[in-house]
Structure formats: structure tokens, C-alpha cells
Amino acid sequence: MKIVGLTGGIGSGKSTVVRIFGDLGVHWVDADDVAREVVEPGTAGLAAIAEHFGREILQADGALDRAALRQRVFENPEERHWLERLLHPVIREELVRQLQSPDAPYSQPYVLLVSPLLLETDQHELVDRIVVVDVPEDIQIERTMARDDNSQAQVERIMAAQMARDERRSRADAVIDNNRPLQDVERQVCELHNRFLFEFR
Numbered sequence: 797m798k799i800v801g802l803t804g805g806i807g808s809g810k811s812t813v814v815r816i817f818g819d820l821g822v823h824w825v826d827a828d829d830v831a832r833e834v835v836e837p838g839t840a841g842l843a844a845i846a847e848h849f850g851r852e853i854l855q856a857d858g859a860l861d862r863a864a865l866r867q868r869v870f871e872n873p874e875e876r877h878w879l880e881r882l883l884h885p886v887i888r889e890e891l892v893r894q895l896q897s898p899d900a901p902y903s904q905p906y907v908l909l910v911s912p913l914l915l916e917t918d919q920h921e922l923v924d925r926i927v928v929v930d931v932p933e934d935i936q937i938e939r940t941m942a943r944d945d946n947s948q949a950q951v952e953r954i955m956a957a958q959m960a961r962d963e964r965r966s967r968a969d970a971v972i973d974n975n976r977p978l979q980d981v982e983r984q985v986c987e988l989h990n991r992f993l994f995e996f997r
């Protein structure tokens with residue numbers, strides 16, 4: 797089973813593109829979902845975070861207070877590194893488990909790993925191909941603001957922490973231009989799917 801990594805900056809259209817692959821019968825694992833799963837109540841990940849940051853990092857119901865954690869690591873790069881050293885290996889292990897999960901409805905010779913941090917972390921070592929969903933920065937900002945009701949400054953801060961557009965594109969085996977009507981994006985995904993079926997046959 798081959799693994800294709802799908803990445804792109806916030807609001808570039810990863811979720812939109814992966815749904816089109818899904819319609820073609822391609823199974824995918826979303827790194828954002830896995831990143832949430834590994835800190836759910838009862839996990840070793842959440843226990844380690846609560847021990848390190850104190851119980852004030854938890855909500856009354858015992859779940860992780862994400863806003864509080866974001867604030868703590870935003871203020872302190874050393875805490876951010878501590879958190880990354882804790883979670884990145886756990887996330888990676890769970891990604892591998894889910895990508896290899898034998899009961900997944902595999903009907904295609906490849907699965908997708910969707911991750912905003914595919915290239916920023918060692919997750920790219922897991923994949924056979926890298927696909928980048930690409931839009932100009934102004935479109936990225938516009939679409940993210942409309943989707944998340946964020947201010948331009950908030951979106952720009954998130955983008956500043958992600959890889960620059962040109963560098964991301966330079967690492968791609970294939971680029972999907974998502975500054976296009978959806979119909980055109982669907983055509984690009986179909987072409988890419990056919991290419992992978994050929995390359996992975």
C-alpha cells in the first residue's frame with residue numbers, strides 16, 4: 797500500500813480536495829484528527845501534559861483546555877518544543893497504525909495522509925509522494941477568514957508559523973491549483989488519481 801501525503805497551508809483547500817479523492821474511493825487519515833485523538837481524556841498524552849503544565853490546563857470535565865495550552869506554548873518557545881517532543885512521535889505512531897489499519901475499506905492502491913504539517917514534521921518520511929494544495933496567500937487569507945471568522949492578523953500569524961508557499965511548492969511531486977472553480981479542481985484530482993493508479997500499478 798502506497799501512501800500519498802497531501803498538504804498545504806491553512807485554508808488552502810486540503811479538506812475540499814481530500815473529499816474529492818474520497819469520492820473516488822480513496823481512503824485517508826487526517827493528521828489534525830489524530831492530533832486531537834492522542835490528547836483525549838484517558839490518553840497517556842493528556843496525562844503527561846497535565847503533569848507538566850498543571851491541572852489548570854484541563855477543563856472542568858477533564859478534557860484538554862486547548863485555548864489555555866495554545867496560550868502557554870505561544871508565550872514560551874521552550875514549552876512549545878517540549879510539547880512537540882511529546883506529541884510528534886505519538887501522533888506519528890498513531891498515523892502509521894491508522895494508515896496500515898487492515899479493516900480500512902481499501903479499494904485503491906494508495907491511501908492519503910492529510911496533514912498541514914507534513915513537511916514541517918518528520919511525517920513526510922512516511923509518504924511515497926507529496927501533493928501540495930496551492931492558492932495565492934491573499935486567497936488563503938480570504939477563505940480562512942470567511943470559514944473561521946478569524947481576523948486577518950490571526951490568519952497571518954498562523955501562516956507565519958507554517959512553511960512559505962514557494963518552499964512548500966518546491967517540495968511537491970504534484971501541485972493542485974485550488975485558485976480555480978471546484979469543477980476544475982475535480983478534474984485536476986481525477987488526473988492525479990489516474991497518474992497514481994498508473995505509477996502504483
Ligand code: ADP
Pocket residue numbers: 804805806807808809810811812813939940942943974975976977978981
Ligand atoms: P484547509 O482544509 O486546507 O484548511 P478548506 O478545504 O477548509 O482548507 O478550504 C478553506 C475554505 O475555502 C473552505 O471554506 C472551502 O469551502 C473554501 N474553498 C476551498 N476550495 C475552494 C475553491 N476551489 N473555490 C472556492 N472556495 C473554496
